[in-house]
Amino acid sequence: MLAQYMQQIETIGLNFFFAAIFFFIGMAIHDVLKQGKVPKFGQYIVWLVLFLGCAGFIAKGIIQVTWETSGIG
Template sequence: MLMQYMEQIESLGLNLFFAAIFFFIGMAIRDVLKQGNVPKFGRNIVWLVLFLGCAGFIAKGIIQMTWEGSGIG
């Protein structure tokens, strides 16, 4: 039974791994910004870029799921 769901388990594990990586990157950036006394505007730009990267990754996953579900990919 486990072999039937191996691809789904791998996909879920990979997505959780990427979520953890984004979390740890965010914590590292937060620490660097705090210790570097970065101005508010600079902090906002850094967080915006991080958010857009994460949103792009999520959008890619959603597009990939819809295409695979409809038989395109």
């Protein structure tokens, strides 16, 4: 039974791995911004860029799943 779902397990594991990587990147950026005493406007720009990167990754995953279920990809 496990062999039947191996691809799904790998996909879910990879998604959790990328979520953890984004979390750790966010924590590192938060630490650097606090220690560097970056102004609020600069912090907002940095967090916006990080959020857009995460949103792009999530959108890519949604598009990929949609295409694969409809037979395009």
